[in-house]
Amino acid sequence: MDIEIYLRNFLSIRNFSAAAILVSVLIFSQPAKAQTTTKGYEITATTDFKNAKLYLGSYYGKRKILVDSAIANTKGVAIFKGDEKLQQGIYFLVSPEKVILFELLMDSSQHFTVFSDSTKPADIKFTGSPDNDVFASYTVFLSKISPELNALQEKLRTAKTPADSAAIEKEINKKATELTNYRNNVMNNQPNSMLAALLQVAKIPDRPQPKVLSDGKIDSLYPFFYVKDHYWDNVDFNNDMLLHTPFFEPKLDDYLKYYVSPDPDSIINEINYMLLASRGADDLHRFLLGKFTDKYINPEYMGQDKVFLFLFENFYAKGDTTWLTEKQRKYIFDRAYSLMANQLNEQAAPLELTDTSGKAVSLYEIKAPLILVAFWDPHCSHCQLQIPRLDSFYEAKWKNEGLKILAVCVNDYVVDDWKKFIVEHKLNGWYHAYETKEKKTQLESSNQADYRQLYDISQTPTYFLLDDKKRIIAKGLSLDQYDGLINAKLKSVSSSQ
Helix, strand or coil, X not given: CCCCCCCCCCCCCCCCCHHHHHHHHHHHCCCCEEEEEXXXXXXXXXXXXXXXXXXXXXXXCCEEEEEEEEEEXXXXXXXXXXXXXXXXXXXEEECCCCCEEEEEEECCCCXXXXXXXXXXXXXXXXXXXXXXXXXXXXXXXXXXXXXXXXXXXXXXXXXXXXXXHHHHHHHHHHHHHHHHHHHHHHHHHCCCCHHHHHHHHHCCCCCCCCEECCCCCEECCHHHHHHHHHCCCCCCCCCHHHHHCCCHHHHHHHHHHHCCCCCHHHHHXXXXXXXXXXXXXXXXXHHHHHHHHHHHCCCCCXXXXXXXXXXXXXXXXXXXXXXXXXXXXXXXXXXXXXXXXXXXXXXXXXXXXXXXXXXXXXXHHCCCCEEEEEEECCCCHHHHHHXXXXXXXXXXXXXXXXXXXXXXXXXXXXXXHHHHHHHHCCCCCCEEEECCXXXXXXXXXXXXXXXXXXXXXXXXXXXXXXXXXXXXXXXXXXXXXXXXXXXXXXXXXXXXX
């Protein structure tokens, strides 16, 4: 069997972040294999491609992978065969030019024949696979109604009058209802078919009308919570088949985006349910763990790195991920240790440093309603632009309100340049400090973490905003965002006094 993992010249694969490369590449290197069996799979495909290599591919979340290839003989017959069954799901046959010819279902039997003609894409015949007979009929229906819906959408986009738009929308709703009715008929009349199971996975609950409460008020949130509560009805997270569909991962993304609050605790509650529910499905469990790790290890919103720490403490640290390589494990563990000491609403790690004149500077001895800690390097081009701008905010607004700045030079090899920068840019009124080489050596010899790990200093400048008790109230924001937050916090402090 000639197995090729990725269809490089055709398939759409997103750019992975560092976490995805480390966590997910192992997941995607094990495509579509299920339990070992003596029966295996054998799909005989007859097409109009002769003496050419054809490919059998599978969806894997949003991605597409190859699971097998076969040479079509002079009669256009290609046999895809293996000793191990493939995971059930939606697969596709790919031409020698890397174009998807048609989709098919990989059911439980996995021994069937298919006949197709590339000049008649809707005319596909299966033998020995009742599930694919149902799927083929559905595909024919889609091939007719989808172009009609697309044409109506285009007409709606170019409609010139409200009356035209209303008429087109009526036609769109009619076609959409026709599509919904077809799917419902499959689920109701052929409930044991594989297509019915797949349609249940893809289905999004219809949003009901707002509810009228007993006091006559309208519960406008009822439709939202109804959809959220029923979003995963009939979806079995203990089934690897979910991965081998093109709609499960987009449905999951929409759920996290539109139906889950962005606060870390709400996210943790949702993803923990999915991870625990998928423990019996090895591939899906790995996929979800990798996906959530990738999403929250460097999150879009401040504070969501707490979700990654939850994953680390409850899955990685407990040894559940023995499939990780040493390199992958090191990346995950190092990143977790860098985030543990600088979580929102937690006490900031102590900073015992030395100022420009050689005197000791201690973070916890600085008294102020708010403290902005800035880690920077005078040789960093971004810092050279940002640090003077930080001073502009300080001089114009923050200084008069009592905010203090502790600016830490992260490069002990450029102390002279650091001092020169401070003088030239008149960074007055700040606490300027750095960690001496002797202090750094002392910490290393005693295996103590220094501030670079405790404050996750992977780039400069890096800012933390602390309250009067040295608790972290913000990190990872832009200067403009800090300005808005600081103004709001200082007003709150002033009004409470």
